Amino acid sequence: MTSQFTSNSLIALLCGLLTLNIYTLLPLFIFVRPFRDLRVSILYVLAIQGLKSH
Incomplete structure (x- = not known):
């Protein structure tokens, strides 16, 4: 479950980077x-x- 959570976190991080949304x-x-x-x-x-x- 931890690896799945980490994977989801990394996806969320990448989405955050794409939008450059610090919040x-x-x-x-x-x-x-x-x-x-x-x-x-x-x-x-x-x-x-x-x-x-940026």
């Missing part, structure tokens, strides 16, 4: 606790860099 991304990061999961942490950093570059 969609923030609750996801808070809920997933990205700093406990390295893969999500990396995506978090990439997302922030992507938001800053």
Whole structure:
């Protein structure tokens, strides 16, 4: 179930990036606790860099 949840979270993250909607991304990061999961942490950093570059 955890892998399914993670998969859904990553899909939600990608959707958030596509819309560049920080209000969609923030609750996801808070809920997933990205700093406990390295893969999500990396995506978090990439997302922030992507938001800053636009």
